[in-house]
């Protein structure tokens with residue numbers, strides 16, 4: 374949804390001082406489509422540096438739970454996003470190994486990296502991660 378893209382773009386690491394940011398993607402599955410309605414954003418408990426970010430804050434899971442309940446179960450966790458301090462982001466080895474360990478679901482999951490000039494979007498199906506489109 375447009376509001377989600379706007380929020381993601383607001384975390385671009387455009388200044389040398391800006392830290393990596395991360396959160397989860399929340400939305401609904403409609404047959405073959407995935408609609409991302411909301412994202413969680415950096416908050417207390419997260420560990421952020423220029424080149425790393427760890428989503429440790431309890432607010433990420435709390436937001437998933439809240440939207441799941443409010444929507445009567447149609448909204449759920451769809452994947453994750455984080456930023457990179459590079460113009461055209463590509464997944465790092467840390468990203469790839471993290472996704473293998475942490476993003477383990479039977480349904481396809483969405484992965485987004487927000488760079489300075491473009492976003493990298495991927496889909497994880499089983500163990501395979503495939504780039505969807507950069508724009």
Ligand SMILES: [Zn+2]
Pocket residue numbers: 455456457464465468486
């Ligand atoms: Zn990364």
